[in-house]
Amino acid sequence: MLVQSMHFKQRASEKLGDALLQGNMRKAKGKFVDGRAKAVAEFGVWEELRTHAAKIRDRAIANLDAYLVEFERNATRRGAVVHWAESAEDACRIIVEIALQNGVKKVAKSKSMVSEEVNLNERMEAAGLQVIETDLGEYILQLAHEPPSHIVAPAVHKSKEQVADLFVAAHGKPRLTEIPAMTREAREALRGHFLTADMGISGSNFIIAETGTTLTVTNEGNADMVTTLPRIHCVITGIEKVIGTMEDFAALIRLLPRSAIGQTITNYLTVTTGIKMPDEADGPEQMHIVLVDAGRTRLVGSDMQEMLRCIRCGACMNHCPVYQNVGGHAYGWVYPGPMGSILTPAYVGLENAGDLPNAATFCGECAVACPVKIPLPDLMRKLREQQFDRKLRPWTERAAIAAWGFVATRPGLYALMSKLGARVASWMGGREGLIHSLPGIDGWTKGRDMPAPAGRTFRELYKRRASHRA
Amino acid sequence: MGARENILRRIRAAQGRTGSEPTEAEMALVRETLARREIGPQPAFAHAPDRLAQFRKECDRLGTTHATVRSEAEVPGEVARYLSETGLELRLAGWREYAGLDWPGAGVAFEGRPARDGDATGLTGCFCAIAETGTTLLLSAPETPKVTALLPETHLCVVHAARVLDTMEDAFALLRQEVGEPPRSAFFVSGPSRTADIEQTIVIGAHGPYRVHAILIEP
């Protein structure tokens, strides 16, 4: 996906004024946040499970090479071909080659965020392949030529009227007004594609080292279609998705749907190991698994390593007050919200995504919601430290912090300047005691008054009081 | 290929290890850890005193309807009842293991073959069921095609009470014991398909079935 993260502030501004988006975000928040809260309340040992999940994810990352080698060994043994892709370009090249070598014309895809990272659809279409997204939200966005704005609910920003318009244009049938009917129409349109696709591409929520298994969780059943019906199945996955055992999966699947949307389990778990056996009636003849690096190995061993625990549930963005107000497109790349504020700079460069780690008040909601206890605010702060050290922020910000530090370590100077500041600002506030505008802080004063200081500092009043007493 | 070695080398270097291939000793240690099959914390309701009640409760939560009969012989009758009450044709594609039941007696046209697009109803059994989540687990094999549970609008699933387990971990343990490794497809079904991708409004019946009906056999 094209990187637009450098335009965060401007895009956020536009989104704040988008009444339709604001309404959709409000609705979504109620479902996701309340849903998760209810599921967590019913669970009992939620915190213990989070601790366990963080541990097993950390263990996989600490042994990432061995886990990947074990996965490769078992997957290969079961008839899959395992490919390794260092870059986005490599991942696309590998998959396009598989398609062309096998006379593939049509590709049916279930959702994969890493495929968005590497721009897989564009590359396949450029090579003459027809690509159909089958997750309903992704299908809608494909028709709209838009990127997803949420990793679990990609079309959360769209209204049913907008979807109805897209369907009329794409399906050529009379315009619908009700959501169930629209869903049915999409089902019928996509059913045909499932049955005639030569290749199915799926993402993978996890891959299991001990069995060589890839797996996807859905409510729609599209991943099942895509991994069962076409003759070639291709999995594209980030290398950090590897977990150890089926028991690890059982633990993580208790966390994922609850954290994402408050569901106890998704309707389908598509747990796939290897290719169709000779006497089986259904299943693909070929299975290819593309393990993608594309920046992940840079996080291994770094102080951002904990981010690799992520199981892509979306809870962080659902609970983030900034995301709730601006939506996903403002973040300008594949991953929005807190996890996006960390992964985007990590994968596309801090210099291209500078506002993202700053788009946070460090309220901590994300850290509480993360099922694998990633310390998201701390990681965002580390990125701010990198920006500070590399002088990536405006010089005025750096200078202001340096000046503050200079004065605050010098009590005499501080006492003098704060005395002056308190008096001047108090005078500016006038009778109302409110400052309506102040150059340098118009980020504040555009939307709020600044309550004026009392006029004397605590330090000087306390000193005066103490000397009166003495 | 160079990519594999490069990726492994980078991972190892980042963690203070040399080379581009894990050593035999490292692999042995990892395999030992994996073989322990550590189980994480499970919620209390995962071990409900009445397992079948827990299974039915979760089916209700997810929209899987259910009925209970005393033996496989009663399955055709229950299928006929369900299909006519639901307003569906008394016809289905089913797993061959059920071909020998008295379908003609119940007035149901049973075809023992994998379901095709256009079949309205599919009948399967399951390897086992999971009470904690109201899930049935279907394993792929020549006589147990997945498409029968996936393509039709209605999925009927025969579940033997003795095969209802507490948790997914129990299901994996049974799979290892009876089958060894997971087959090509281990398909966990928990309710009819759904989507909420349009305005977060839940619609039942996305790409998979609109209806899942569990027929519990409890002698």
Next chain:
Amino acid sequence: MKVGLFVTCLVDLSRPGIGFAALKLLESAGCEVVVPESQTCCGQPGYNSGGREIAKSLARKVLAEFRGCDYVVAPSGSCSGQMKVATVHDLFKGEPDLPEFETLAAKWFELSDFLVNVLKVHKVPGTYDGTVTYHDSCSGLRELGVKMQPRYLLQMAGAQIAEMEGSERCCGFGGTFSIKLGEISTRMCEGKCESIRASGARAIVGGDLGCLLNIEGRLRRTGDTTTKVLHFAQVIAGEG
């Protein structure tokens, strides 16, 4: 028992009355309170802007200033979080003075937590007749577990509490965030103000002056000149 009062830079500069209220509360509960004159700032603005070294030098200054105290108390969840959590879990990890910061963290308390859980007060000097709503500042709530304590104290003063929907939701201050991403900050603040209005309370009370200035600034800009915006210390000291 010698209690050091960390006034906080915002209180010192903008609302000294909160500092005097804290002083009154501690003294009326029997503490000997010292207020080191050279104190300035805990360093959090620098810390959250990525200026790690500045944050460390300010933290070390605070450590030195409050060395002689049995306890250190601050009328702020965010400054207390900085000195209790950021120092020990991040800034001074692996540093030779980590043990000293661990000692400081153990004796540092946010004001309401100190009054309720250390001094275990059963009455407060002030009385408040009316209904208030309470804003749970993020650091106090999520880093330090400050939730029940200020409410307990407000009820001791006779105040009725009308909980607002979303009392735990961020008000949008976030330090320099309020200026750097001011538009988003204002929108978040407006959300908080909507909750305050819906609660029906005539006063909004909180434990962090940054949040309170933010909320008051938005209330006044949108034409609300009557809702009182108060630190709980002012209310329970009888200065609200």
